[in-house]
Amino acid sequence: MNRLNHLARIMTLSALLAASGLTITSCSSATVAHGDSSATNANSRFETLYQAEWAWRQNKSTSDENTDDNYASSSLPDVSIAAQQQRLARWQSTLDTLDSIDVSALSEANQVNYAVYRLQIETLIADQQFKTYEKPLLGDTAFWSNLAYQARKTFRHEQDFDNYLAWLQDMPRYFDQQIANMRLGLARQFTLPEISLQGRDASVISVVNAKGKDNLYFQPFTKIPASISSAKHAELKARAQAVIAEYVIPAHQRLLTFLQEQYIPNAQPSIAGYDLPDGKAYYQAQIKKYTTLALTAEEIHQIGLAEVAKIRQRMHDVMKEVSFDGNLQDFLTFLRTDEQFYVDTPQALLDRAAWTAKEFDGVADDWFGHLPRKRFAIIPVPDDIAPFYTAGRGGPGVYLVNTYDLPSRPLYSLPALTLHESAPGHAFQMPLSLENNAIPEFRRQSYISAFGEGWALYSELLGEEMGLYHTPYEIFGMLSYQMWRAARLVVDTGIHAKGWSRQQAQDFMKANTALSVHEITTEVDRYIAWPGQALSYYLGQMAIVEHRAAAEKALGADFDIRHFHDMILQMGSVPLAVLEQRVERFIAEGGPSPYQE
Structure with missing residues (x-):
């Protein structure tokens, strides 16, 4: 498939903003000149909006996944139904405010930020509307196994150990909320397929069966730094064993009973996304979430077949x-x-x-x-x-x-x-x-699968x-x-839509x-x-390969592969339409290193 035929299907940056009826343009000097109250107001409103919402989102959503190697959270997120409804209301309100911002008055940098941020908010809203929190486990991860990352951390300060112990004590509340959500999903057959759940209780069993120092959640206490007194060492280790016995193991035991007696035996028998509640719309939303593209399942299937043959x-x-x-x-x-x-x-x-x-x-x-x-x-x-x-x-x-x-x-x-x-x-x-x-x-x-997986491929x-x-x-x-990733385009759409x-x-x-x-x-x-997740890899790679070819052709001897790669990676993680516009700018500017800007 040539570049024009493929990119004709890729959402433009303007399409990302179609809901607001606005078009992305480069800001003229008049637009961004000092004293332009319209531009100042638009930029200020947008920055205030995303900064406040992001701080709120971090506080509400990610304390179970903090990846700072030396930081310990003191609690797990609130994933109750009330909290889920609050999230939906907050993000719908955020989208309403985004609709009211004059995108053409934003700085060029904020126009890009707007496109990335809007897609984030739209995706979060879609997840809430489809109630994906009722299915808090995926192909090879689950809410309980995700927590194991915290057990591999190395803490440096006494307060972090205290926080970690409080975090462990919060497990029963957190697990009970997750189980309650899974019950709701089970009642409407919004679960993983039964075949995908075979053996998924093994990681829960391993925690239930490991007592005291043998439990994986005890690991941070085997690496207490020498700066903490020996007496405190002993106290922390004793507290850890007590907390694991009183809170961690019982929480996992309740989860294990639920999985083995109710969830796994009664899970969705079909493997097709289309057979889930509102399945066609759900699968299309997952395509948008993971690829950032406005492609149908059939279009992706045909792209996959063509690439497999090549x-x-x-x-x-x-x-x-x-x-x-x-x-x-x-x-x-x-x-x-x-x-x-x-x-x-x-x-x-x-x-x-x-x-x-x-x-x-x-x-x-x-x-x-x-x-x-x-x-x-x-x-x-x-x-x-x-x-x-x-x-x-x-x-x-x-x-x-x-x-x-x-x-x-x-x-x-x-x-x-x-x-x-x-x-x-x-x-x-x-x-x-x-x-x-x-x-x-x-x-x-943040991580956008089409960008991150496309880059890795x-x-x-x-x-x-x-x-x-x-x-x-x-x-x-x-x-x-x-071939594996091209075949995914065929297999994922085949399973879920065909x-x-x-x-x-x-x-x-x-x-x-x-x-x-x-x-x-x-x-x-x-x-x-x-x-849908498996669709992101090859489509993302196709975009990068095509953009590189366009840059090499346009720049000729001025093309520097180091500058091209630095430009791609400096963006963080963006929708493919935003990537396309950035490459076009890179070409127009003569292919400079982004670190000289």
Whole structure:
């Protein structure tokens, strides 16, 4: 699909603002001149609005997910029905105020902020209207397993340990509210499909069965700094064991009983998003949420089929290069079964992932002018979630590598996985956003899947140019991962909008990717449980690739790949229409480094 045909389907920045009937324009000097009361008023109103709402949102919504490694929250969020209704009212009021702001009077920077912020608010409203809080678990995460991040933190101050103990004591209230919401979802069959819930109680069981110092929530107390007295050490550890026994384990036991006796046995039997309450509208809202595009399920399905065919041709080219005698299915079987592509120990897999990550460090300066300060650790996926967890996941400070079932973790795919999840993918892009004080906090700390996943998938492609794939098999591993994400466009829409069975989706993945059977099973189950999210990757990458090609053609010898990448990453995380306009500006200005502005 050529750039014009594809981008014709992408929402323009103006379309993001269609609800207000306004058009984005560059501000003239007259518009932004000092003394222009209209511009001053518009900018002031908008900045006051988003700053107040963001502060309120942080206080209300995210104390269960704070990612500051050295900070402890003292409570968990209020997720009660009353609180959900308050959220909806606040965001609807915010949208009403956004409608009343003259966008054309905003500064150029605030026009971009407005487009990003408006999409955030519209998405939040849609989630409340569809009551997604009644289904607080997704493909391989859940509200209870998300809390485990807090247990991995290292606290430095006595007050943080006190806060953490208070946070643990708040678990019963928080779990009871979540269970109440899940009961409402269960009553209207707004749940994960029953097949997606098999084994999902394992992470709850692991907390229930671990007493005292063996419980994962005791971990911060094994790292009490020496600056705290030995007497206080003993006191904190004793309090922790008591709190775990009195609050943490009983909360998890009530959740476990609910899951095993009511929720899992009575969950939604269908795997299709269309079969959920108001399913067609719900799935379309998820498409908009994760892709930021105004595409229908059928349009995405057809894009996926076209891209699968293109990638398949290049796969055949690699087969010829290695002189393989057989068809694609024979080659995939060879890749899945030949011992040369697998390791025998978890540490060996971690070591190979670390090697690729360090190889990138050696060429980073050639491809990026600005690097994040935040480093990342490479750690295995925890045992209790590894059987149904994805192959890897990255973010600020961490690259998780799944070492479960080593015969399903091929080495030829590991370089692509590493580039996606660590650097220059998620563990690179996300810190750059968090460290960028030139954009508002609501952009620094927010994540738009089409942008973030699109960038991470583009990072896999970039690995070939960077010389980080050393064999034709590793190139094929990258192509298999490209195929995996293109196939997602077909499979996700097939499952949720076209009546595909679980087996049909698995068969399509087996026929077109080199993923192991285990990984195909867990991945398809993730798409079943998380409608729309899988669509964001390839559509996001397509946009970045097309924009880069346009910039290279327009700028010619003036094109600098470091400037292009820095420009993309300086944005934080934005809708694809906003990205398109930023690239157009980059071209018009001659392709400068954004850090010289």
